[in-house]
Amino acid sequence: MKIGELSRATGTNIETIRYYERIGLLPAPGRTAANYRSYGDAHRSRLSFVRHSRDLGFTIEEIRSLLDLSDDPTRECDEADRIATRHLEQVEEKIAQLSLLRDELARIIGRCRGGIAADCRVIEALSDHSHCENAH
Amino acid sequence: MKIGELSRATGTNIETIRYYERIGLLPAPGRTAANYRSYGDAHRSRLSFVRHSRDLGFTIEEIRSLLDLSDDPTRECDEADRIATRHLEQVEEKIAQLSLLRDELARIIGRCRGGIAADCRVIEALSDHSHCENAH
DNA sequence: ATGCACCCTGTAGCAACTACAGGGTCAAGC
DNA sequence: GCTTGACCCTGTAGTTGCTACAGGGTGCAT
Known part of the structure:
Protein backbone atom coordinates (compact mmCIF):
# COMPACT_ATOMS: atom_id res chain seq x y z
CA MET A 1 0.00 0.00 0.00
CA LYS A 2 1.03 3.60 -0.53
CA ILE A 3 1.65 6.11 2.25
CA GLY A 4 -1.81 7.69 2.05
CA GLU A 5 -3.46 4.32 2.55
CA LEU A 6 -1.18 3.49 5.48
CA SER A 7 -2.00 6.91 6.90
CA ARG A 8 -5.74 6.19 6.77
CA ALA A 9 -5.30 2.61 8.02
CA THR A 10 -3.47 3.72 11.15
CA GLY A 11 -4.82 7.21 11.70
CA THR A 12 -1.36 8.66 11.34
CA ASN A 13 -0.49 11.87 9.55
CA ILE A 14 1.56 11.26 6.37
CA GLU A 15 4.23 13.71 7.53
CA THR A 16 4.46 11.81 10.79
CA ILE A 17 5.03 8.51 9.00
CA ARG A 18 7.87 10.03 7.01
CA TYR A 19 9.20 11.56 10.24
CA TYR A 20 9.21 8.14 11.94
CA GLU A 21 11.13 6.72 9.01
CA ARG A 22 13.63 9.57 9.12
CA ILE A 23 14.40 9.00 12.80
CA GLY A 24 14.68 5.26 12.27
CA LEU A 25 11.58 4.21 14.19
CA LEU A 26 10.07 2.64 11.09
CA PRO A 27 12.18 0.78 8.52
CA ALA A 28 12.45 2.38 5.08
CA PRO A 29 9.92 0.58 2.88
CA GLY A 30 10.46 -0.52 -0.73
CA ARG A 31 9.73 1.90 -3.56
CA THR A 32 7.62 1.69 -6.69
CA ALA A 33 8.98 2.61 -10.12
CA ALA A 34 7.74 6.15 -9.49
CA ASN A 35 9.70 6.30 -6.21
CA TYR A 36 6.56 6.01 -4.09
CA ARG A 37 6.89 4.27 -0.71
CA SER A 38 5.31 0.81 -0.74
CA TYR A 39 4.22 -0.70 2.57
CA GLY A 40 3.15 -4.19 3.65
CA ASP A 41 1.37 -5.65 6.67
CA ALA A 42 4.54 -5.73 8.77
CA HIS A 43 4.91 -1.97 8.34
CA ARG A 44 1.29 -1.40 9.23
CA SER A 45 1.43 -3.39 12.45
CA ARG A 46 4.70 -1.78 13.47
CA LEU A 47 3.20 1.65 12.94
CA SER A 48 0.09 0.64 14.91
CA PHE A 49 2.36 -0.42 17.75
CA VAL A 50 4.09 2.96 17.65
CA ARG A 51 0.85 4.95 17.52
CA HIS A 52 -0.73 2.99 20.29
CA SER A 53 2.33 3.44 22.46
CA ARG A 54 2.38 7.17 21.71
CA ASP A 55 -1.31 7.39 22.60
CA LEU A 56 -0.41 5.79 25.92
CA GLY A 57 2.18 8.51 26.37
CA PHE A 58 5.40 6.57 25.86
CA THR A 59 8.25 8.65 24.48
CA ILE A 60 9.88 7.83 21.16
CA GLU A 61 12.94 6.49 22.98
CA GLU A 62 10.82 4.21 25.15
CA ILE A 63 9.07 2.96 22.05
CA ARG A 64 12.43 2.30 20.44
CA SER A 65 13.32 0.03 23.37
CA LEU A 66 9.96 -1.71 23.26
CA LEU A 67 10.33 -2.29 19.52
CA ASP A 68 13.82 -3.72 20.03
CA LEU A 69 12.33 -6.14 22.53
CA SER A 70 9.51 -7.22 20.30
CA ASP A 71 11.96 -7.65 17.40
CA ASP A 72 13.85 -10.23 19.42
CA PRO A 73 11.23 -12.54 20.92
CA THR A 74 13.80 -14.60 22.80
CA ARG A 75 14.73 -11.73 25.09
CA GLU A 76 13.46 -11.43 28.61
CA CYS A 77 10.33 -9.43 29.09
CA ASP A 78 11.54 -7.68 32.27
CA GLU A 79 12.59 -4.57 30.44
CA MET B 1 19.23 44.23 41.10
CA LYS B 2 21.21 42.31 38.48
CA ILE B 3 19.87 39.35 36.56
CA GLY B 4 21.47 36.74 38.83
CA GLU B 5 19.78 38.23 41.85
CA LEU B 6 16.40 38.37 40.09
CA SER B 7 16.95 34.78 39.07
CA ARG B 8 17.49 33.72 42.68
CA ALA B 9 14.65 35.92 43.96
CA THR B 10 12.09 34.32 41.63
CA GLY B 11 13.52 30.86 41.12
CA THR B 12 13.82 31.53 37.40
CA ASN B 13 16.70 30.46 35.21
CA ILE B 14 18.73 33.42 33.91
CA GLU B 15 18.36 32.22 30.33
CA THR B 16 14.61 32.07 30.86
CA ILE B 17 14.50 35.68 32.06
CA ARG B 18 16.34 36.82 28.94
CA TYR B 19 14.02 34.64 26.86
CA TYR B 20 10.94 36.32 28.38
CA GLU B 21 12.44 39.70 27.59
CA ARG B 22 13.17 38.62 24.01
CA ILE B 23 9.58 37.53 23.39
CA GLY B 24 8.25 40.71 24.99
CA LEU B 25 6.72 39.14 28.08
CA LEU B 26 8.95 41.19 30.34
CA PRO B 27 9.88 44.80 29.54
CA ALA B 28 13.54 45.46 28.77
CA PRO B 29 15.09 46.79 31.98
CA GLY B 30 17.55 49.65 32.27
CA ARG B 31 21.25 48.99 31.90
CA THR B 32 24.26 49.80 34.05
CA ALA B 33 27.37 51.49 32.63
CA ALA B 34 28.73 48.01 31.95
CA ASN B 35 25.59 47.11 29.97
CA TYR B 36 24.29 44.83 32.72
CA ARG B 37 20.51 44.54 33.06
CA SER B 38 19.21 46.37 36.10
CA TYR B 39 15.87 45.35 37.60
CA GLY B 40 13.53 46.89 40.13
CA ASP B 41 10.60 45.66 42.21
CA ALA B 42 8.12 46.06 39.35
CA HIS B 43 10.18 43.69 37.25
CA ARG B 44 10.39 41.19 40.05
CA SER B 45 6.66 41.10 40.70
CA ARG B 46 5.87 40.85 37.00
CA LEU B 47 8.24 37.92 36.70
CA SER B 48 6.69 36.29 39.77
CA PHE B 49 3.29 36.65 38.13
CA VAL B 50 4.62 34.98 34.99
CA ARG B 51 6.29 32.14 36.88
CA HIS B 52 3.28 31.49 39.01
CA SER B 53 1.03 31.43 35.97
CA ARG B 54 3.40 29.08 34.18
CA ASP B 55 3.44 26.81 37.24
CA LEU B 56 -0.35 26.74 37.01
CA GLY B 57 0.03 25.63 33.41
CA PHE B 58 -1.05 28.79 31.57
CA THR B 59 0.56 29.21 28.16
CA ILE B 60 2.73 32.21 27.33
CA GLU B 61 -0.06 33.64 25.20
CA GLU B 62 -2.59 33.29 28.00
CA ILE B 63 -0.14 35.01 30.34
CA ARG B 64 0.29 37.80 27.83
CA SER B 65 -3.47 38.41 27.95
CA LEU B 66 -3.55 38.24 31.73
CA LEU B 67 -0.66 40.71 31.94
CA ASP B 68 -2.44 43.07 29.55
CA LEU B 69 -5.44 42.95 31.85
CA SER B 70 -3.46 43.60 34.97
CA ASP B 71 -1.64 46.47 33.23
CA ASP B 72 -4.94 48.22 32.71
CA PRO B 73 -6.80 47.99 36.01
CA THR B 74 -9.89 49.77 34.68
CA ARG B 75 -10.73 46.93 32.31
CA GLU B 76 -13.38 44.39 33.04
CA CYS B 77 -12.26 41.28 34.77
CA ASP B 78 -14.40 38.94 32.64
CA GLU B 79 -11.59 38.02 30.35
C1' DA C 1 48.03 40.70 37.29
C1' DT C 2 45.41 36.98 37.59
C1' DG C 3 41.88 34.30 38.97
C1' DC C 4 36.99 33.90 39.50
C1' DA C 5 32.19 34.92 39.43
C1' DC C 6 29.29 37.20 36.95
C1' DC C 7 27.38 39.48 32.78
C1' DC C 8 26.66 40.14 27.46
C1' DT C 9 24.98 38.57 22.47
C1' DG C 10 23.80 35.23 19.25
C1' DT C 11 22.83 30.82 17.80
C1' DA C 12 21.58 26.02 18.09
C1' DG C 13 19.43 22.25 20.40
C1' DC C 14 15.45 19.54 22.72
C1' DA C 15 10.48 16.53 21.73
C1' DA C 16 7.43 15.24 18.53
C1' DC C 17 5.65 16.64 15.26
C1' DT C 18 3.43 19.95 11.43
C1' DA C 19 3.53 22.85 7.45
C1' DC C 20 5.05 24.47 3.62
C1' DA C 21 7.66 25.18 -1.16
C1' DG C 22 8.59 23.42 -5.31
C1' DG C 23 8.41 19.73 -7.85
C1' DG C 24 7.06 14.72 -10.08
C1' DT C 25 3.28 10.85 -11.26
C1' DC C 26 -0.92 8.86 -12.65
C1' DA C 27 -5.64 7.97 -13.98
C1' DA C 28 -9.98 9.97 -15.67
C1' DG C 29 -12.48 12.83 -18.60
C1' DC C 30 -12.86 16.15 -22.57
C1' DG D 1 -3.37 14.69 -26.43
C1' DC D 2 -4.08 17.63 -22.84
C1' DT D 3 -5.73 19.23 -18.67
C1' DT D 4 -7.40 18.54 -13.97
C1' DG D 5 -6.97 16.76 -9.61
C1' DA D 6 -5.40 13.62 -6.29
C1' DC D 7 -1.65 11.80 -4.81
C1' DC D 8 3.47 11.35 -4.02
C1' DC D 9 8.55 13.12 -3.45
C1' DT D 10 12.56 15.88 -0.93
C1' DG D 11 14.13 19.35 1.98
C1' DT D 12 13.66 22.86 5.12
C1' DA D 13 11.58 25.71 8.58
C1' DG D 14 8.15 26.46 12.07
C1' DT D 15 5.81 25.23 16.68
C1' DT D 16 6.21 25.67 22.49
C1' DG D 17 8.97 26.91 26.22
C1' DC D 18 12.73 26.81 27.30
C1' DT D 19 18.06 25.29 27.85
C1' DA D 20 22.88 25.15 26.55
C1' DC D 21 26.61 26.57 24.60
C1' DA D 22 30.50 29.65 22.24
C1' DG D 23 33.07 33.49 22.51
C1' DG D 24 33.61 37.42 24.64
C1' DG D 25 33.49 41.57 28.37
C1' DT D 26 33.31 43.37 33.57
C1' DG D 27 34.33 43.77 38.42
C1' DC D 28 36.44 42.64 42.57
C1' DA D 29 39.65 40.20 45.62
C1' DT D 30 44.16 38.35 46.36
Missing part, protein backbone atom coordinates in the same frame (compact mmCIF):
# COMPACT_ATOMS: atom_id res chain seq x y z
CA ALA A 80 9.21 -4.05 28.81
CA ASP A 81 7.67 -4.42 32.23
CA ARG A 82 10.14 -1.95 33.74
CA ILE A 83 9.51 0.65 31.02
CA ALA A 84 5.76 0.32 31.37
CA THR A 85 5.87 0.43 35.15
CA ARG A 86 8.06 3.51 35.24
CA HIS A 87 5.75 5.16 32.75
CA LEU A 88 2.73 4.30 34.88
CA GLU A 89 4.43 5.94 37.85
CA GLN A 90 5.04 9.07 35.80
CA VAL A 91 1.41 9.17 34.72
CA GLU A 92 0.27 8.82 38.31
CA GLU A 93 2.58 11.60 39.40
CA LYS A 94 1.29 13.83 36.62
CA ILE A 95 -2.30 13.14 37.65
CA ALA A 96 -1.49 14.05 41.24
CA GLN A 97 0.19 17.29 40.13
CA LEU A 98 -2.68 18.26 37.86
CA SER A 99 -5.17 17.56 40.61
CA LEU A 100 -3.45 20.02 42.95
CA LEU A 101 -3.39 22.49 40.11
CA ARG A 102 -7.07 21.99 39.36
CA ASP A 103 -7.98 22.60 43.00
CA GLU A 104 -5.89 25.74 43.06
CA LEU A 105 -7.43 27.05 39.84
CA ALA A 106 -10.94 26.28 41.03
CA ARG A 107 -10.25 28.13 44.26
CA ILE A 108 -8.89 31.15 42.41
CA ILE A 109 -11.78 31.28 39.96
CA GLY A 110 -14.34 30.82 42.71
CA ARG A 111 -13.22 34.10 44.26
CA CYS A 112 -13.89 36.14 41.13
CA ARG A 113 -17.08 38.18 41.40
CA GLY A 114 -16.67 40.18 38.22
CA GLY A 115 -15.90 43.88 38.15
CA ILE A 116 -12.73 45.60 37.08
CA ALA A 117 -9.24 44.17 36.87
CA ALA A 118 -7.94 46.25 39.77
CA ASP A 119 -10.16 44.19 42.06
CA CYS A 120 -9.79 40.94 40.17
CA ARG A 121 -9.12 38.04 42.51
CA VAL A 122 -7.81 35.92 39.64
CA ILE A 123 -5.12 38.42 38.79
CA GLU A 124 -4.33 39.02 42.42
CA ALA A 125 -3.95 35.29 43.07
CA LEU A 126 -1.64 34.91 40.11
CA SER A 127 0.52 37.76 41.34
CA ASP A 128 1.15 36.23 44.67
CA HIS A 129 1.95 32.63 45.29
CA SER A 130 1.40 33.05 49.03
CA HIS A 131 -2.35 32.94 48.41
CA CYS A 132 -2.01 29.31 47.37
CA GLU A 133 -3.01 26.47 49.57
CA ASN A 134 -0.72 23.84 48.15
CA ALA A 135 2.56 23.42 46.32
CA HIS A 136 2.46 23.18 42.54
CA ALA B 80 -9.29 36.91 33.15
CA ASP B 81 -12.12 34.78 34.41
CA ARG B 82 -12.74 33.32 30.97
CA ILE B 83 -9.07 32.47 30.46
CA ALA B 84 -8.80 30.84 33.85
CA THR B 85 -12.06 28.93 33.44
CA ARG B 86 -11.11 27.60 30.03
CA HIS B 87 -7.76 26.59 31.42
CA LEU B 88 -9.43 24.80 34.32
CA GLU B 89 -11.57 22.88 31.84
CA GLN B 90 -8.47 21.85 29.93
CA VAL B 91 -6.79 20.68 33.11
CA GLU B 92 -9.86 18.65 34.04
CA GLU B 93 -9.96 17.10 30.60
CA LYS B 94 -6.29 16.23 30.82
CA ILE B 95 -6.81 14.59 34.20
CA ALA B 96 -9.68 12.52 32.81
CA GLN B 97 -7.55 11.44 29.84
CA LEU B 98 -4.60 10.52 32.01
CA SER B 99 -6.84 8.55 34.34
CA LEU B 100 -8.08 6.38 31.49
CA LEU B 101 -4.51 5.98 30.39
CA ARG B 102 -3.40 5.01 33.88
CA ASP B 103 -6.10 2.35 34.12
CA GLU B 104 -5.12 0.96 30.74
CA LEU B 105 -1.45 0.85 31.66
CA ALA B 106 -2.16 -0.77 35.00
CA ARG B 107 -4.26 -3.41 33.28
CA ILE B 108 -1.53 -4.11 30.72
CA ILE B 109 1.20 -4.35 33.32
CA GLY B 110 -0.91 -6.56 35.58
CA ARG B 111 -1.00 -9.20 32.87
CA CYS B 112 2.80 -9.50 32.63
CA ARG B 113 4.06 -12.63 34.33
CA GLY B 114 7.68 -12.37 33.20
CA GLY B 115 9.30 -14.71 30.72
CA ILE B 116 10.38 -13.99 27.16
CA ALA B 117 9.25 -11.20 24.87
CA ALA B 118 7.39 -13.54 22.53
CA ASP B 119 4.90 -14.17 25.34
CA CYS B 120 5.00 -10.68 26.79
CA ARG B 121 1.52 -9.34 27.47
CA VAL B 122 2.82 -5.77 27.59
CA ILE B 123 4.17 -5.96 24.07
CA GLU B 124 1.12 -7.81 22.85
CA ALA B 125 -1.19 -5.20 24.31
CA LEU B 126 0.77 -2.40 22.70
CA SER B 127 0.57 -4.11 19.33
CA ASP B 128 -3.15 -4.32 19.34
CA HIS B 129 -5.45 -1.54 20.39
CA SER B 130 -8.41 -3.91 20.40
CA HIS B 131 -7.19 -5.25 23.74
CA CYS B 132 -7.97 -1.93 25.33
CA GLU B 133 -11.01 -1.36 27.45
CA ASN B 134 -11.40 2.34 26.86
CA ALA B 135 -10.60 5.05 24.39
CA HIS B 136 -7.42 7.05 24.84
